[in-house]
Amino acid sequence: MAMTWTTVKNLFEGYLSNRSFSRWTVTRYLREADAFFAWLAKERGKTDAREVDKDDIAAYREFLRSSTRHGKALSDGTRRGMVFSVRRLFLFLAKYEYVLANPFDGIDLDEVTVRRLRTSIPEERMHRLLDGIEGTRMTRIRDRALFELLYGTGLRAGEVCGLDLADVDLANGTLFVRRGKGGKDRVVPLGANAATWLDLYLTHARPKFGLHRAEGLEEPEALFLTVRGKRMSWAAVNSQLKQHYTKSGSDGTVCAHMVRHSFATHVLEGGAGVKQVKDILGHACFESTVIYTHFSVKGLRRIMKRYHPRENELFTEMTEEERGRIVRLLRGAVDETE
Numbered sequence: 001m002a003m004t005w006t007t008v009k010n011l012f013e014g015y016l017s018n019r020s021f022s023r024w025t026v027t028r029y030l031r032e033a034d035a036f037f038a039w040l041a042k043e044r045g046k047t048d049a050r051e052v053d054k055d056d057i058a059a060y061r062e063f064l065r066s067s068t069r070h071g072k073a074l075s076d077g078t079r080r081g082m083v084f085s086v087r088r089l090f091l092f093l094a095k096y097e098y099v100l101a102n103p104f105d106g107i108d109l110d111e112v113t114v115r116r117l118r119t120s121i122p123e124e125r126m127h128r129l130l131d132g133i134e135g136t137r138m139t140r141i142r143d144r145a146l147f148e149l150l151y152g153t154g155l156r157a158g159e160v161c162g163l164d165l166a167d168v169d170l171a172n173g174t175l176f177v178r179r180g181k182g183g184k185d186r187v188v189p190l191g192a193n194a195a196t197w198l199d200l201y202l203t204h205a206r207p208k209f210g211l212h213r214a215e216g217l218e219e220p221e222a223l224f225l226t227v228r229g230k231r232m233s234w235a236a237v238n239s240q241l242k243q244h245y246t247k248s249g250s251d252g253t254v255c256a257h258m259v260r261h262s263f264a265t266h267v268l269e270g271g272a273g274v275k276q277v278k279d280i281l282g283h284a285c286f287e288s289t290v291i292y293t294h295f296s297v298k299g300l301r302r303i304m305k306r307y308h309p310r311e312n313e314l315f316t317e318m319t320e321e322e323r324g325r326i327v328r329l330l331r332g333a334v335d336e337t338e
Contacts, residue, residue, distance in 0.1 A: 126151060141201050145198050
């Protein structure tokens with residue numbers, strides 16, 4: 001049996017789905033593996049995965065370095081991700097012996113890359129954005145509840161879109177996130193402000209969505225709905241966010257993931273522990289949380305001043321007598337062994 005892309009795709013898709021990868025992750029892996037096989041057939045004249053060797057991988061990496069998208073060169077992160085998607089494919093093929101050897105074996109994929117700091121929205125802009133979503137229209141109440149929830153919990157856009165009515169416990173102030181990134185469930189605390197807006201949305205706005213549909217709601221269990229009564233998608237969330245962000249008087253690029261990053265940055269700058277933020281965000285390791293967040297210099301200074309044992313107000317740096325002795329020592333006025 002020839003291991004063409006069509007054959008490999010079916011096998012790989014089944015494998016990824018069984019490993020509890022999210023729908024978006026599966027789509028990305030397949031799209032980037034498809035790009036590799038299209039290049040392989042066109043540039044290298046190969047259509048069978050068993051024919052791929054180390055030279056093909058090296059040539060593909062060189063091809064990506066000179067590739068562009070929308071008139072711009074591919075970023076380090078984009079190129080790296082595309083190569084790693086292909087590597088994951090061949091790890092799968094080699095593990096289950098669909099290929100005799102993994103062409104990635106022995107290849108060093110580490111490159112010197114410049115990591116872009118993930119951008120957060122300043123606190124003042126976040127307040128202006130959220131407070132600017134005013135009015136009694138059902139879509140305004142939905143959007144206010146949606147973005148108060150995003151900023152108040154740090155959930156991913158896909159996780160918020162996947163919430164069902166049964167996942168919200170307003171009485172206990174918690175959300176149950178089912179099958180987050182990596183297929184893991186977790187419980188997230190729900191603040192009073194976000195809970196107030198959610199209650200308002202559930203009581204007065206959500207019942208009005210999809211009323212014109214004779215057949216009823218398409219997904220009646222979904223928490224956030226479109227006007228037509230369908231579950232909101234991450235694309236719809238980003239679209240609404242951009243509209244409200246512009247109306248609030250802010251400019252520049254914005255997306256739902258920036259709201260998640262803003263949550264992490266702002267609570268860490270306020271003194272929250274990395275472990276607690278890690279658990280709320282649903283990260284598997286501390287490294288993800290540390291890389292994911294960056295502090296302003298002002299925030300770092302505030303935290304150091306408050307928590308460092310040699311920086312806070314309880315620590316006396318030195319007496320005036322000690323200071324004078326050190327000054328004299330530096331001027332050569334006294335013996336160092338004094």
